[in-house]
Amino acid sequence: MTAPILKPLPLCLLAVALWGLIGLAGLLRPRSHRLAGALYPLGAACALLLAAAAARALALPLAPERAVLPVGLPDLPVHLRLDALAAGFLVLLGAAAAGISVFAAGYFGPHAPPGAASGAARAPQGTPPGLLCLQYHLFLASMALVFLADDAYAFMLAWEVMALSSYFLVTAEHGSASIRAAGFLYLLMAHVGALSILLAFGVMQGGTWRFTFDAMRGAHLAAWPASVAFLLALAGFGAKAGLVPLHVWLPEAHPAAPSPVSALMSGVMLKTAVYGMLRVSFDLLQASTWWWGLVPLTLGLLSALYGVVFAAVQTDMKRLLAWSSIENIGIIFTALGLALVFRGAGLPAAAALALVALLYHCLNHACMKSLVFLGTGAVLHATGERSLARLGGLIHRMPQVAWLTLVGALALAGLPPLNGFVSEWLLLQSFLFAHSVPHTFVNMLLPLGAGLIALAAALAAYVMVKFFGVVFLGRPRDAVAAQAHEAGPAERLGLAWLAALCLVLGVLPSAVIGVLDLIVHQLAGVALQGSQSRWWLLAPVPGRAASYSAVVMLAALAGVTLLTVLATRTAARPVRRARAWACGGTEPTARMQDTAEGFGQPIRHLFSDFFSITVEAPGPSDREPRYRVHVADRLWERLYLPAGSAVQRAADRLAFLQQGRIAAYLLYSFLTLVMLLALVL
Amino acid sequence: MSAFDIATQLTQTVAALLLAPLFTGFMNQCRAWLQNRRAPALLVPAWNLRKLFARQPVVATGASPLFRAAPYAVFGAMVAAAAIIPILGTGLPFGTAADAIALIGLFATARVFVCLAAMDIGTAFGTLGARREMMLGFLAEPALLMIVFVASLISSSTGLPAITENLATRTLGLYPSLAFTAVAFTMVTLAENARIPIDNPATHLELTMVHEAMLLEYSGRHLALMEWAAALKLFNFACIGIALFAPWGLATAGSGPLALIASVPVLLVKLAAVAAGLSLIEALSAKLRVFRAPEFLAAAFLLAVLGLLVRVLLGA
Numbered sequence: 001m002t003a004p005i006l007k008p009l010p011l012c013l014l015a016v017a018l019w020g021l022i023g024l025a026g027l028l029r030p031r032s033h034r035l036a037g038a039l040y041p042l043g044a045a046c047a048l049l050l051a052a053a054a055a056r057a058l059a060l061p062l063a064p065e066r067a068v069l070p071v072g073l074p075d076l077p078v079h080l081r082l083d084a085l086a087a088g089f090l091v092l093l094g095a096a097a098a099g100i101s102v103f104a105a106g107y108f109g110p111h112a113p114p115g116a117a118s119g120a121a122r123a124p125q126g127t128p129p130g131l132l133c134l135q136y137h138l139f140l141a142s143m144a145l146v147f148l149a150d151d152a153y154a155f156m157l158a159w160e161v162m163a164l165s166s167y168f169l170v171t172a173e174h175g176s177a178s179i180r181a182a183g184f185l186y187l188l189m190a191h192v193g194a195l196s197i198l199l200a201f202g203v204m205q206g207g208t209w210r211f212t213f214d215a216m217r218g219a220h221l222a223a224w225p226a227s228v229a230f231l232l233a234l235a236g237f238g239a240k241a242g243l244v245p246l247h248v249w250l251p252e253a254h255p256a257a258p259s260p261v262s263a264l265m266s267g268v269m270l271k272t273a274v275y276g277m278l279r280v281s282f283d284l285l286q287a288s289t290w291w292w293g294l295v296p297l298t299l300g301l302l303s304a305l306y307g308v309v310f311a312a313v314q315t316d317m318k319r320l321l322a323w324s325s326i327e328n329i330g331i332i333f334t335a336l337g338l339a340l341v342f343r344g345a346g347l348p349a350a351a352a353l354a355l356v357a358l359l360y361h362c363l364n365h366a367c368m369k370s371l372v373f374l375g376t377g378a379v380l381h382a383t384g385e386r387s388l389a390r391l392g393g394l395i396h397r398m399p400q401v402a403w404l405t406l407v408g409a410l411a412l413a414g415l416p417p418l419n420g421f422v423s424e425w426l427l428l429q430s431f432l433f434a435h436s437v438p439h440t441f442v443n444m445l446l447p448l449g450a451g452l453i454a455l456a457a458a459l460a461a462y463v464m465v466k467f468f469g470v471v472f473l474g475r476p477r478d479a480v481a482a483q484a485h486e487a488g489p490a491e492r493l494g495l496a497w498l499a500a501l502c503l504v505l506g507v508l509p510s511a512v513i514g515v516l517d518l519i520v521h522q523l524a525g526v527a528l529q530g531s532q533s534r535w536w537l538l539a540p541v542p543g544r545a546a547s548y549s550a551v552v553m554l555a556a557l558a559g560v561t562l563l564t565v566l567a568t569r570t571a572a573r574p575v576r577r578a579r580a581w582a583c584g585g586t587e588p589t590a591r592m593q594d595t596a597e598g599f600g601q602p603i604r605h606l607f608s609d610f611f612s613i614t615v616e617a618p619g620p621s622d623r624e625p626r627y628r629v630h631v632a633d634r635l636w637e638r639l640y641l642p643a644g645s646a647v648q649r650a651a652d653r654l655a656f657l658q659q660g661r662i663a664a665y666l667l668y669s670f671l672t673l674v675m676l677l678a679l680v681l
Numbered sequence: 682m683s684a685f686d687i688a689t690q691l692t693q694t695v696a697a698l699l700l701a702p703l704f705t706g707f708m709n710q711c712r713a714w715l716q717n718r719r720a721p722a723l724l725v726p727a728w729n730l731r732k733l734f735a736r737q738p739v740v741a742t743g744a745s746p747l748f749r750a751a752p753y754a755v756f757g758a759m760v761a762a763a764a765i766i767p768i769l770g771t772g773l774p775f776g777t778a779a780d781a782i783a784l785i786g787l788f789a790t791a792r793v794f795v796c797l798a799a800m801d802i803g804t805a806f807g808t809l810g811a812r813r814e815m816m817l818g819f820l821a822e823p824a825l826l827m828i829v830f831v832a833s834l835i836s837s838s839t840g841l842p843a844i845t846e847n848l849a850t851r852t853l854g855l856y857p858s859l860a861f862t863a864v865a866f867t868m869v870t871l872a873e874n875a876r877i878p879i880d881n882p883a884t885h886l887e888l889t890m891v892h893e894a895m896l897l898e899y900s901g902r903h904l905a906l907m908e909w910a911a912a913l914k915l916f917n918f919a920c921i922g923i924a925l926f927a928p929w930g931l932a933t934a935g936s937g938p939l940a941l942i943a944s945v946p947v948l949l950v951k952l953a954a955v956a957a958g959l960s961l962i963e964a965l966s967a968k969l970r971v972f973r974a975p976e977f978l979a980a981a982f983l984l985a986v987l988g989l990l991v992r993v994l995l996g997a
Contacts, residue, residue, distance in 0.1 A: 392803070393743075393803065395745045395747065395801075396743075396745060399745075399746075406747075410790075410793065413789070413793060414786070414789075415786060415789055415790040415793060416779070416783055416786040416787060416790060421783075421786050425782050425783065425786075428782055428826070429782075429839065431830075432830065432833055432834070432839070435834060435993045443993060444990060444993050444994065447827075447830060447989050447993065448986065448989075450826065450827075450830060451823045451826065451827050451982070451986065452823075454822055454823040454826040454827075455819065455822075455823040457822070458789065458818060458819035458820075458822035458823060459819045461789055461792075461793055461815065461818070461819065462815040462816070462818070462819050464793075465793055465796050465797060465800070465811065465815050466815075468797065469796070469797055469800035469808070469811065470800075473745065473747070473797060473800045473801045473803070474800055474801065474802070474803030474808070475743060475803035537777065537778075539777075546780055546838060546839040546840060547777045547778070547780060547840065548778070548779060548780060548782075548783050549777065549778040549779070552775070552778035552779075553761065553778050553779050553783065553787075556757075556761050556764065556775065556778070557754075557757045557758065557761055558757075560756070560757040560760045560761060561753045561754065561756075561757040564753055564756055564757065564906065565753060568734065568902045568906075573736075573737040573738075573901075574737070575737075575738050575739070575740050575749070575901075576737055576738070576739050576740070577739075577740055577741075577742050578739045578740075578741065578742065579741065579742060580741035580742070580743060580802050580803075580804055580898060581739075581741070581897065581898055582804040582805070582806070582897070582898075583806060583897060588802075588803060588804045588805065590803065592803075592804065592805040593800075593803045593804070593805065593808050594800075594805075594808035594809060594811075594812060598808075598812070599808070599812050601812075602812065602813070602816040602972075603816075605972065606816075606975055
């Protein structure tokens with residue numbers, strides 16, 4: 001028997017508690033970068049402890065571990081539960097947070113690389129590093145508790161701590177008005193979403209008035225309250241995930257945060273919403289109706305396309321990545337919708353495949369998006385510049401960061417043999433089951449979804465070529481890019497950890513799916529068969545010749561390349577360096593390159609219905625010609641501004657209630673009491 | 682995995698490497714004949730490759746290692762693709778490692794590396810070409826996937842050898858879904874391989890170039906690899922077309938060396954027909970403006986979707 005402290009759940013709680021303590025330790029000397037820089041690696045060690053404990057829980061698939069902590073309000077203890085689903089997401093959190101924390105040690109720590117621009121990453125009026133360290137570790141701890149919570153109170157508490165701590169992290173550089181505005185929008189949307197989740201829990205308790213998840217599992221709701229709960233949960237978690245049309249906060253808040261925080265928010269925090277959706281729709285709501293899946297499926301496809309199209313026209317590298325997160329969330333919700341449709345249609349094997357695709361993409365996105373966000377952090381640190389218009393040529397100045405970021409960019413582009421391709425492959429394979437759904441029209445329209453996913457994936461490649469090409473390739477467009485320097489060792493170590501995860505997830509999919517199968521078995525009741533038959537071959541669908549082996553593919557690619565190199569070496573003459581030819585013109589300058597606006601121009605042209613575009617073009621007599629394009633989100637004008645002004649109008653109408661006299665307010669209280677009494681009696 | 686399968690695999694990969702420049706050469710000849718010109722020799726592309734391999738490569742001073750690595754990656758991806766497609770036989774051991782979706786992924790990988798290399802030096806034409814190539818790519822890829830989906834639904838498999846075997850053993854008859862996808866596939870082939878009406882491989886006007894604009898800075902063995910990869914890509918597309926829409930006469934798994942030898946002339950005849958057909962389309966059409974290309978590819982996508990709907994609705 002292992003000692004009780006060595007069981008997975010206590011170990012997870014230990015990691016969470018240590019995160020809290022590390023955060024508090026940062027307050028000892030709040031202005032010391034040195035102390036903060038020393039604390040982040042400890043946080044990374046805790047993250048590894050958490051990942052190891054959760055992985056152990058997955059390796060020993062026993063009954064879910066439970067614990068009741070007697071904290072909080074009287075009669076409302078905190079229920080915790082560690083099952084396969086929670087363990088899977090805890091592994092994701094721990095693995096991604098380990099790399100991000102190591103990077104943060106360099107980013108927030110004392111060894112900021114020397115250089116004129118490095119101060120720009122730390123705004124003068126920012127949060128002091130010690131306080132930032134507390135907020136950062138509270139953020140990590142609250143995400144872990146979201147995954148562990150087993151009653152609605154604990155869940156909402158952790159959820160709110162997560163929202164608030166991330167709000168403070170987003171507004172770390174609160175000297176700038178635009179960052180404060182982004183933070184406010186984030187806070188607003190987070191609370192609209194939280195309200196919706198709270199209401200969903202209210203429906204799901206089903207008249208028992210007990211808010212533990214066990215009570216909800218046993219509530220046996222009728223069809224329509226279950227549907228209401230499902231839609232409320234979708235709205236609430238969708239707002240957190242950045243699902244279109246609830247996405248407006250995401251491209252504002254993620255770029256505003258310091259890069260390690262952007263990585264955590266995009267890589268991990270969005271997955272808490274996915275976790276919540278899985279928990280509600282596959283665990284808490286036992287009954288399900290087949291059409292449920294169509295809602296997340298439609299919204300997911302819309303988000304995937306919307307996000308990637310907007311990512312293609314961005315000129316700020318972090319904003320570009322934030323829009324790309326919306327695309328990936330769209331892909332994840334598409335998989336969720338597909339799994340629900342398949343389950344409702346009585347195709348459990350297909351549902352299991354879609355769920356594996358979903359979980360795999362969550363893991364992938366946590367690694368690759370964190371990696372690329374950290375890459376932008378390193379660039380930001382070295383140049384102080386986020387605008388694509390002033391970067392370029394950084395592969396010469398910071399080669400290691402460039403090559404590591406390239407791994408993440410290629411993975412995000414969904415290219416084999418990296419990890420992004422594996423989950424897209426699984427998702428497309430599950431789309432091939434769509435024609436057996438027994439509902440006409442649905443089975444006809446579903447394969448079109450595969451076309452949209454392919455379009456989004458191909459556009460993601462476009463976005464990543466633009467991102468990597470403009471930032472790292474070509475010539476420096478500005479002096480700051482020409483004088484950049486390589487990132488520090490801690491930052492490079494964090495990047496390397498995440499790049500290694502991307503490679504492992506890409507090359508060994510069968511092993512990963514073997515673990516994900518346990519989670520899928522818990523959710524859908526069935527597991528994929530035959531996926532573990534051979535470790536090097538991924539063949540998840542019994543009865544269909546569909547297989548993919550990244551190891552063999554990588555070996556073949558490497559073999560062919562090596563043979564080619566050897567064959568050309570024998571007769572090779574050494575390479576001669578010369579000026580770029582450029583069709584015989586003069587030596588090209590940096591201004592002759594395509595700009596980020598230029599690279600996005602075909603997308604602006606083709607998808608012009610998505611955008612509201614304002615172009616500022618120079619006149620023929622302008623002394624200093626300037627060309628500017630501003631692309632805005634139509635949903636903001638069409639949906640949010642009218643909603644905002646409607647709220648404003650309603651508030652104006654109700655303003656007569658605000659008399660400013662104490663007697664009037666006492667009267668309101670009295671009337672409310674009378675009404676409540678009438679209601680109760 | 683028998684010894685014969687391994688032999689098939691090796692034979693067809695080597696055959697693809699050798700036949701690809703000849704296929705390009707034959708297409709050039711057909712085009713010349715259709716334009717009432719004297720045709721260049723069949724072996725001109727092959728001679729060009731030999732010449733380029735012998736030359737000293739010149740690399741721009743601002744080039745990063747990525748620029749020099751890209752030709753090898755692109756060439757490797759195309760050779761791997763040639764190993765997946767049933768060109769001579771269907772008993773391909775490597776066919777289980779990558780199915781049709783992975784094949785599309787391989788093409789995408791090659792495209793991304795070409796474009797990144799084109800952006801590396803920072804010349805105007807390179808980035809222009811990269812931008813246009815990625816635009817054509819993101820339109821062609823979903824169309825190609827829909828085409829693959831139709832074939833996968835018919836044969837309930839996404840592995841290319843299995844699809845081909847299934848299609849080859851069906852009773853001869855017209856499948857409307859396959860007819861639609863065949864038209865769509867032809868359009869995608871023209872777009873993906875920089876042929877008229879989307880791009881012109883023989884153009885010398887930089888502003889209208891797409892694919893050639895990205896290779897302007899390459900020379901020597903790097904250019905040779907890029908050119909060979911482009912020829913292989915065209916050859917691969919021709920062979921995918923043959924495997925999906927005319928899959929007869931291939932050596933099936935374990936059918937013996939005679940079948941393998943017999944499959945070579947069959948392949949040559951089919952390739953000649955494909956080359957003639959593609960050159961005829963090229964000779965009869967004019968190059969589209971760059972912004973008309975999306976309409977062309979959207980039409981291809983819609984045709985493929987029609988094929989899919991016909992398959993799902995009518996089962997035909």
